Amino acid sequence: MSEPAVMTSAAPVEVPHEGLPPGFGLGIAGKVAFSIAVVFSLFQLYTAAYGALPSQVVRSMHVGFLLLLGFGLIANLRAVSPLARSWFWGLGFLGFLTGVYNWVFYVDIIQRTGFLTRTDLVIGTLLIALVFEASRRIMGLPLALIAGIFLLYCFFGNYLPAPFIHRGYDFEQIIENFAFGTEGIYGTPIYVSAAYIFIFVVFATFLEKAGMIALFNDFALGLVGSWRGGPAQVSVLSSALMGTISGSGVANVVASGQFTIPLMKRFGFRPAFAGAVEATASMGGQIMPPVMGAVAFIMAETLNVPYADIVKAAIIPAMLYFGACFWQVHLESGKAGLGGLDKASLPNPWAAVRLHWPLLLPLAALVYLLFAGYTPIFAGTMGLALTVVLILGTPLAALIGPLAFRLVFWLAIGLGAASFMKYGVDILSLVILALLIACATFKGGRETIRICIESLAEGARNALPVGIACAIVGIVIGTLTLTGIASTFIGFIISIGKDQLFLSLVLTMLTCLVLGMGIPTIPNYIITSSLAGPALLELGVPLIVSHMFVFYFGIMADLTPPVALAAFAAAPIAKESGLKIGIQASKLAVAGFVVPFMAVYTPALMLQDAGPVAAAYGYPVEVAYILLKACLGIVLWGAAAVGFLFARMAVWERLMALAAGLLLVMALPTTDEAGFALAALCIGLHWWRSRKAVRAA
Template identity: 65%
Template sequence: MNGVRRSGKVSKHAGLSGIAIPLMTRFGYTPVFAGAVEATASMGGQIMPPVMGAVAFIMAETLNVPYADIVKAAVIPALLYYFTAFWMVHLEAGRKKLMGLSADECPNPWTALKENWHLALPLAALVWMLFHGFTPMFAGMMGLSLTAILLLGAAIAARISHTAFRMVFWFGCGLGAAAFLEFGIVPVLGVITLLVAVNLMVKGGHSTLRALRNSLIDGARQALPVGIACAIVGVIIGVLTLTGAATSFAGFIVDIGSHSLLASLVLTMLVCLVLGMGIPTIPNYIITSSIAAPALLKLGVPLIVSHMFVFYFGIMADLTPPVALAAFAAASIAKAPPMRIGFKATQIALAGFVVPYMAVYDPQLMLQGAWTWAGVLYVLSKAVLAIVLWGGVAVGYLRATLTLPERLAAFAAAALLVSAVPLTDELGFAAAALLLLAHGWRTRGQAAVAA
C-alpha cells in the first residue's frame, strides 16, 4: 500500500519538476536549490485553498464542520508558506546576482486565461459547491461530471462550423448541467450519456472517449490507496484504543502541557514527523488526530487549530530528512544529492514549521476564536516580518550580504516575534527595526552601485 501511494505522488511531482527545475538551473540557481524549491512548492498544494488535499476533506468529515471552515483556517498559513518560498527564491537571486526575463519574453497569463477560460469552469463549480453546503463527495462527483461534459462537448463543438450553432450547443450543455440544482445528478448523467453517444459517431470522438476512460482509470488507481489506508488505519486506531496506548500517550502530552505547552507541541510535532516518514499523509493525520489532537484540545488549543497542527507536520514529513520523499523525487531530475535537497527544502519551508506554533499561541492566525481583523493583521505582520528575517538568516542576504552579527541579530529578532511571552513582541519589533536600519545604512552604497 505504501509503495503504491508513494509512487503515485512521485510521478505527479516528477512531472511538475521536469519543467520547473531545468528552468531554474538554466537561470543560474544551483540544482540543490532548484530541487528544494520545487519540492517545497509541490508539497504546499495540500494546504493551499480552495481545494487543498484529501486530508482536508477527511478533516471536515471527522470534525463534522463545513469544508468552508477548514478553508478559512488554512488560507493565511498557506499564503505564508508560499510567501516563504517566494522570499527565499528572491533572496537567492539577489545573492547570486541573477536577472529575470525581459518584459517582452515573459508570457502573458491574461492571454492564456482568455483563450482557455472555459477549462476553469469545473473547478469554479467545485469550489462553489464546497462553499454552499454541498458535501465534499457530491461536490467532487459533480466536478468530475462537469469535466466530462466539457471534454466530450469540446470534441463535438470542434466539428460545428457555424459560431451560432456552437453557442446553441454549449447553451444546451450548460442548461442540462445546471439542472442538477433542481433535479440532482440524473440530468447530468443524461447529458453525459448523450454526448458519449454523439462522440461515438463523430470523427475524433473515439480518441476523446479513450482519453476520458484513461483519466477515470488513473483517478480510481489514485483513490484506491486512500481507501485502503483509511481502512487499515481504522484497525491501528482500534488497537491503540483497546490497549490503552492512545490514552496513555494523550495523558502524557497533557501532563507535559501542564508544565509547558511548548514541550507538548514539540513532542506532538516529532510524533507527526516520525509517523509521516513511514506512512502516507492521510493515515498519518488519522492516527495523530485521534491521539494527539484531543490532548491539545484539553490543553486549550481550539479544535480546528489542534487538527491543523498535526495535519501540517504530517505534510512536512515528506520534506524532512532522512526520508524526505519529495526531495528524492526532485533529486532524480535535479541530478543532486537528495539529502542536500531535503535539508534545503526544510530551510525554504520554514513557515510550515513555525506558523502552526504561532497559530496555537494566537488562533487569530487561523481565524479561530474571538478573532478581529485588527488582531489578524497584527499577528500576520509579526509572521511576515519573522519570515523576512529568517529568510535573511538562511540565505545570508537581504539588501546585500549579511555579516555574522547581523544574521545573529536577525535570528534573535525573529525568535522574539514568534515567542508568546510578555514583551517579546515589543522587543522583536524594536530589534528588527534597528537591524533593518543599520543594514540599510551600511549597504546604501552597494545598493546604488547595483542599481
C-alpha cells in the same frame, strides 16, 4: 489528492501498447487491469452520485477493488515469471471476493455481530493479511511494520507492564474489530477514501486531460517568469495552482519537476536549491485550498465539521507558505546575482486564460458549492461532471462551430443552474449521455470518448496508494479504539503541557516528523491526531488548530532529512543528493514549521477563536495584525536563512533577524513590541550598511 504510487515509480518504463496508456501492463493482462480500473471508477462515481448502496457495502467493495487493482498492477508491472503473475492475480481476486462477501451477506453479518461464523473468521483473517501484503508491496515496509506492531499489541498487550497493559482479547474479537464493522479496516479513513478522495482524484485526472496543467504552466510562466529568479518563481506558482485541484505532493514533484528543475539549473540555480524549490512548492499543494490534500477530507469527517471550515482555516497559512517560498527564491536569486527570463519570450498569461477559460468553470463551481455548504461528495461530483461535459463538448464545438456550441453550452448550464438544487446530478448525467451518443457518431468524438475512458482508469490508478494507506491505517485506529492505549499517550502529553504547552507542541511535532520518516502524510496524520489531537484540545488549543498542527508537520516530514520523500523524489531529476535537497527544502519551508506554532498561540491566524486584539478593535483587525506579524517574521527568517536582504548579511545581522522573528512569534507580553523594535533596528542597520557599501564601491 493522492500520495505517489510507489509501485509505479518502481515499475519498468513501458511503451503504450494496443491503445492502452502506460502504467497498466501489456497484452491481455494489461487490458484486464485497465478494465478493472475503469469499472472501479464507474462504481465509485455511481455510488457518489446516487448513493444507492449502504455505506458498509461501499467501503468493503472499495477495499475489494483496491486489492484487485493493486495486486493486478503488481502482477503486470513487477512480477518476473508467469507463476508470480498468477499468484498476484490470485491474491487480487481473493481480495475482491472479501468485498463481494460483505455485500452478499451484509444483513447476515450485521445480525450475527459478536457471533461470527467460521467462514466469517476466514474471510476476516484473509482480508487483514491481504491488506498488509498490499500495503507492503505498494506503500513500502515501514507503514506495514507500524500497523503490524499495533496489531501485535492487540494480541499480546495483556502481557506488558503498566501503563501499557490491557485486559486481553481473543482471536474472534480482534478479527471482528478489524475486518467487520466500522472501527478497523472499514473505518473512517476508508470511508473518506471511498466517498471523497476517489472523486477528487478522478476530478484532477480529468482536468489534467482537459489541459489544466498546460494552462497553469503558461499562466505561471507568463506572470512571474520575468521576476528575479523567474524559473524558480514559475515552479512555486505552478505548484500552488496545481495544488488547487490535485493536492498531491511527491507525485507533483515527479510530474512538474521534469520541466522546472532543469530550467532552474540552466538558469543558474544550484542543483540542490532547484530540487528543493520544486519539492517544497509541490508539498504545499496539500495545504492549498480549495481541494487541498486527502488529509483535509479525513480531518473534516473526523472532526464532524463542514469541509469549508477546514478550507477557511487553511487559507492564510497557505498564503504564508507559498509567500515564504516566493520570498526565499527572490533572496537566493539576489544573492546569486540572477535576474528573470526575457519577458518578450514568455507567453501572455491572460491570453492563456482567455483561450482556456472554460477549464476554470468546474473549479469555480467546486469552490462555490463547497462554500455554499454542499457536501464535498456533491461538489466533487458536480465539478467532475462539468469537466466531462467540457471534454466531450470540444469535438462538437469543432463540428458545429464555436458560436453554436457556446449557445448550446450556456443553455445547458443555465438549465442546470436553474434546477440544480433538486435535479443537478440528473441533468448533468443526461447531458453527458447525450454528448456520449453524439461523440460516438464521428471519429474526433470517439477519440474524445477514449480520452475520458483513459481518465477513469488513470484516476483509479492514482487513487490506489491513498486507498491502500487508508485501509492499513484502519488497523492502527482499530487498535486505539479497542485497547484504549491512546488515553495513556494523551495523559502523558497533558501532564507535560499543563505547565509547558510549548513542550507538548514540540513533542507532537517530533512525533509527526519521526513517523513521517517511513509513512505517508495520511497515516501520519491519522495516527498522530488520534494520539496528540485530544491532548492538545485538553490543553486549550482550538479543535481545528490542533489537527492542522498535526497535518502541517505530517507534510513537513516529507521535506525533513534524513528521510525526506519529496526531496529524494527530486534528487534524480536535479542530479543531486537527496539529503542536500532536504536541507535546502527545510529552509524554504520555514513557514510550514512556524505557522502552526503561531496558530496555537494566536488562533486568528487560522480564522478561529478571537483574542485580546479582537476584543479591543474587532476580529478583522486582529487577523490583519497577526498576518502582519507573520509576514514580517517570514521576511526576517528568510533573510536569516539565505544571508541576503539588500546585500549579503553579516553573521550578527542574521542572528538579529532570527531573534526578531522569534520574538514576533512567541506571543508573550511585550514580545511583539520587542520584536517590531528589533526588526526595525535590524532592517535599518542592514540597509544603511548596504547603502554605505554601494557608495564606497
